[in-house]
Amino acid sequence: xxxxxxxxxxxxxxxxxxxxxxxxxxxxxDATTIDDIAAAAGVTQRTFFHHFPTKAAAAFPxxxxxxxxxxxxxxxxxxxxDPVGHLLDTxxxxxxxxxxxxxxxxxxRTRYRLLAEVPALHDEDARTDRDYERAIATYLVAAWGxxxxxxxxxxxxxxxxxxVLRATLVVWGDAEFEVAAVSDELxxxxxxxxxxxxxxxx
Amino acid sequence: xxxxxxxxxxxxxxxxxxxxxxxxxxxxxDATTIDDIAAAAGVTQRTFFHHFPTKAAAAFPxxxxxxxxxxxxxxxxxxxxDPVGHLLDTxxxxxxxxxxxxxxxxxxRTRYRLLAEVPALHDEDARTDRDYERAIATYLVAAWGxxxxxxxxxxxxxxxxxxVLRATLVVWGDAEFEVAAVSDELxxxxxxxxxxxxxxxx
DNA sequence: GCGCTTCGCTACAGTCACTGTAGTCACCTC
DNA sequence: GAGGTGACTACAGTGACTGTAGCGAAGCGC
Numbered sequence: 221x222x223x224x225x226x227x228x229x230x231x232x233x234x235x236x237x238x239x240x241x242x243x244x245x246x247x248x249x250d251a252t253t254i255d256d257i258a259a260a261a262g263v264t265q266r267t268f269f270h271h272f273p274t275k276a277a278a279a280f281p282x283x284x285x286x287x288x289x290x291x292x293x294x295x296x297x298x299x300x301x302d303p304v305g306h307l308l309d310t311x312x313x314x315x316x317x318x319x320x321x322x323x324x325x326x327x328x329r330t331r332y333r334l335l336a337e338v339p340a341l342h343d344e345d346a347r348t349d350r351d352y353e354r355a356i357a358t359y360l361v362a363a364w365g366x367x368x369x370x371x372x373x374x375x376x377x378x379x380x381x382x383x384v385l386r387a388t389l390v391v392w393g394d395a396e397f398e399v400a401a402v403s404d405e406l407x408x409x410x411x412x413x414x415x416x417x418x419x420x421x422x
Numbered sequence: 423x424x425x426x427x428x429x430x431x432x433x434x435x436x437x438x439x440x441x442x443x444x445x446x447x448x449x450x451x452d453a454t455t456i457d458d459i460a461a462a463a464g465v466t467q468r469t470f471f472h473h474f475p476t477k478a479a480a481a482f483p484x485x486x487x488x489x490x491x492x493x494x495x496x497x498x499x500x501x502x503x504d505p506v507g508h509l510l511d512t513x514x515x516x517x518x519x520x521x522x523x524x525x526x527x528x529x530x531r532t533r534y535r536l537l538a539e540v541p542a543l544h545d546e547d548a549r550t551d552r553d554y555e556r557a558i559a560t561y562l563v564a565a566w567g568x569x570x571x572x573x574x575x576x577x578x579x580x581x582x583x584x585x586v587l588r589a590t591l592v593v594w595g596d597a598e599f600e601v602a603a604v605s606d607e608l609x610x611x612x613x614x615x616x617x618x619x620x621x622x623x624x
Numbered sequence: 625g626c627g628c629t630t631c632g633c634t635a636c637a638g639t640c641a642c643t644g645t646a647g648t649c650a651c652c653t654c
Numbered sequence: 655g656a657g658g659t660g661a662c663t664a665c666a667g668t669g670a671c672t673g674t675a676g677c678g679a680a681g682c683g684c
Contacts, residue, residue, distance in 0.1 A: 225661070266662075266663065270661075
């Protein structure tokens with residue numbers, strides 16, 4: 221996995237992602253063309269599309285990887301006695317998760333600001349959220365058993381977890397507080413109350 | 423508001439929306455070009471863009487109107503003693519809400535099927551969801567008072583309400599049950615438990 | 625009725641995201 | 655070291671979306 225070719229591929233991918241984020245921040249998303257990004261990375265436009273399916277995807281080069289990591293980590297606890305506890309632990313762990321791509325906090329801030337301003341990036345991010353939601357629902361159905369009630373509550377939990385995180389981040393955008401602690405309290409309340417007991421109306 | 427010009431404009435808009443939905447259903451979203459839609463409606467491509475900002479928007483010609491209706495209805499209860507009750511009533515009322523555009527249930531089914539299959543339409547729908555979420559959050563902050571805790575819980579409620587509805591609809595896609603009753607129970611649980619009391623960790 | 629404005633639509637031309645195809649050349653494998 | 659694979663290029667095309675200018679009919683004050 222670390223031969224010449226893979227290194228070259230990764231180098232190009234990084235150059236493209238870095239150029240994209242930098243240019244988006246400097247001149248704005250719409251004012252940046254894919255030709256600009258490719259030229260800045262020293263490759264052709266066609267090469268850009270060998271690495272990213274869309275312009276927006278270049279702003280989040282590690283999304284696929286992060287979702288995959290989350291799914292793996294969630295799956296590792298499939299046999300746990302307390303599936304909800306394991307889910308919450310995994311989510312909490314995700315907060316600390318940073319990797320090679322988004323390490324620099326300046327990059328993270330840039331990305332967050334762009335996300336709020338550019339609808340196309342918001343769409344891209346929302347697609348990733350849906351992947352997380354599906355992963356959570358699948359995990360809980362496996363843990364709870366495949367009844368209609370379980371499938372329904374699992375889907376709601378997936379939405380609730382991601383929704384709580386997203387809403388918390390939105391407010392956090394203009395007010396400082398401990399994101400991890402607050403979202404954890406909200407999620408634990410949700411599970412303590414409305415989400416862990418069968419529905420009456422089903 | 424019912425002069426010759428407005429009637430003509432509405433007629434064209436309807437023709438475009440009908441042609442779009444029909445062609446999307448017949449040959450698929452990607453296989454339908456905007457020229458096709460415009461030609462089927464008897465106008466030019468440029469006219470299409472006088473009525474809809476994007477190709478996807480033509481599949482939901484009344485989204486703006488629906489959001490505006492929701493906001494109006496929500497605002498009408500601004501002085502109510504029980505804001506959460508008013509919100510739930512408004513949401514429940516939304517279920518029954520059908521209008522001139524989406525009256526025919528066959529159209530509604532077609533639209534729902536397309537929504538599940540076409541990512542671009544999913545994105546479009548998600549943007550509308552965000553409008554609802556913002557409307558709910560704004561309403562609740564006005565009712566609860568503008569503290570950090572209220573802003574946070576209001577944002578979470580907006581996400582939770584829309585999330586519950588979306589998750590319920592997804593599961594409902596392959597299992598029949600009373601959507602309105604089930605989502606109402608879920609929402610009432612959320613408000614009874616985790617969402618109506620100040621956060622400890624703030 | 626009669627100008628004057630407004631506006632729904634057309635015609636035309638351009639940009640840019642994205643795709644298909646074919647080819648080159650370095651690297652990897654056996 | 656021969657053959658295959660894969661990263662990248664070159665070129666050409668499609669289709670979503672935009673800007674601008676103009677036509678002709680509906681509205682509106684006189």
